[in-house]
Amino acid sequence: MTLVLPVAPPVVRAVAAPAHRRRLPALAMLVLGALLAVVPVAGGLFARAASGQQLVDGFAPHLTADALDRYDADLGTLRRGAAAIDEVYRQRQVPAGRFRGLDEYRATAPAIDARGTDLLGRVRAAAPDYRQVAGVGGFDRIPFLVVVAGLSMAYAGTTLLRGPRQRATGARLLALAASAALIGYPFVSGLPDGSRAGERLQHALAPVMTEATVRQQQEDFVVLVHAVGELDTAFRAVSRTGRAERDLAALVRAWPAVSSDLAGLVGAINDSLADYRALRDLDDLTRPVGISGLVAMPWLLVGAGVLGSLTVAASGSRRRKESP
Amino acid sequence: MTKRFLIAVLTATALLGPTACSTDQGSARDDRGTELVGLLELAPGSVEAGKVTGTWFRMVQVGGSATKGPYMRNADSPADGGEATLLAPGTSGGIRLGGYQSQPRPAFAADGDSLAAAITRPTKFFGVRFSIATNPVDPQTRTKVAPPTAYVKDGRLTADLSSWGVTWNNQVFNQGAPKPVSSTGAKAPGQEKAEKVWDWVAGTYLESAPAPTITGKGATGTYDEKTGRFVLEWTSLIVGGPFNRFIGRWHLEGTFEKAAKAPHA
DSSP: OOOOOOOOOOOOOOOOOOEEOOHHHHHHHHHHHHHHHHHHHHTTHHHHHHHHHHHHHHHGGGSSHHHHHHHHHHHHHHHHHHHHHHHHHHHHTOOTTSSHHHHHHHHHHHHHHHHHHHHHHHHHHHHHHHHHHHTSTTGGGHHHHHHHHHHHHHHHHHHHHHSOGGGHHHHHHHHHHHHHHHHHHHHHHTHHHHHHHHHHHHHHTTTTSSHHHHHHHHHHHHHHHHHHHHHTTGGGGSOOOHHHHHHHHHHHHHHHHHHHHHHHHHHHHHHHHHHHHHHHHHHHTTGGGTOOHHHHHHHHHHHHHHHHHHHHHHTOOEEOOOOO | OHHHHHHHHHHHHHHHTTTSOOBOSSEEEETTEEEEOEEEEEOOOEEETTEEESSEEEEEEEEEETTTEEEOOOTTOOGGGGTSEEOOBOTTOEEETTSOBOOOSSOBOTTSOBOOOSSBOOEEETTEEEEEEEOSBOTTTOOBOOOOEEEEETTEEEEEOTTEEEEETTEEEEOOSSEEOOOOSOOOTTHHHHHHHHHHHHHHHSOOOOOOSEESOOEEEEEOTTTOEEEEEEEEEOOSSTTTTOEEEEEEEEEEEEOOOOOOO
């Protein structure tokens, strides 16, 4: 007996509607990524950020509370020494011209003291902002973050436009991670507060960070070394007593430390001039649109991250509507 | 086999003979003349009949001239109203050629006095003792520098003293001639390594010369082969630091003592 079954109808599987590549968000992702990868290189951000970091590192030993107190004490020693020299000159009627170095110091001591006090005042006033800037983690690595995020987005955008469909999810995840890093870094590192402090610091130190300041401090140093040299040698022959004697002895005794402090600070200013100018240039990058580059930096990162996230969200593939 | 060996030796001698390598106990010859290897023993500075002789140093103020000054007046020096500072040989007796005489660690006493004592005896300069050292990496410019070398040709002495570094009051100043190119500019993380890799690639595959690490002229002077007496002079601009743009003027005198090339210290 043969069982005859009717011919089964062909199984018809529903054909999935073809996934549609969303070209515009992918293209936007690619363009954003390319911009992020290129702008730091073209804008010299690597060198400027490195200069900013070196500036911060260079001043580190000079902006501690101990160092600032020491500089105050140095100025006090010089002030008392200058007064003591005046007193001995008056008491012993020392004629002008006998001690050239001391004569010059007597003539310029008030101005040297005023300049030193002003310099130290500015440095001290800038110290809190400096500490906030120094607290920003990895300032010199920001350009790397931007470039790597940019390359990731560019790769993801290219993959979404032209790559195999099975890589689309991975590409979107990569772009999302890059966007998240751009958004998250400023908040994790304290960049918004640090960069605002950096902008204030940059302005506060502007009168100090000049060749003219270095030159003036060098001239003051020359006057001081000649004067203290005479104090420690030829001027010993002039008798003095009491407070003047104590103050002059204190100045001569403290001179190695005072001159070391002064030389260290002037050296730090001189050697940081190029770094300071680079930081100022960084701040001026966005000045044409009326914003400080330093203040804008964290928000530019966040903005780029948000844009990246939007392109990721918009790039999700959608199914075509089935035709009736 | 023997014939081939002889030809090879003769060819090598013909090729190398004029340019390099005749070594005789502390000297070698090349285009610059005969290299002096040994010790430039320094004669101590002194003032004779009002004239400063021996080994001395002057510091020219910013904007001044190396020959006319104005010089810093070192109240601790009796020479020329303090405008010259007399130097005395250190524990090694002078400059070791072909080797470094590095600064000790620590380089300074608590009061800022220099502790480097091999080349010259630490000498008071404005209340604080300064001295000299030669280091493989110049402490101020952080550039690798050659050890001191000197060549003599027809009685003229030329020297590379790019490693000549002064230590004073917790400060370091390169006072060499020629001058090392500074390596202290700001660098992005990884840039230094990348530059080294690039230098290697460029040198190996592109046959390009590495960027120069020194600039300017070396020290010059005279040398008497019979007596070994030498005079060596140079000026060196201070670049960077608190004494940026001051100039050091150096005058060294003494006698050359041949010796085997010393290991680097």
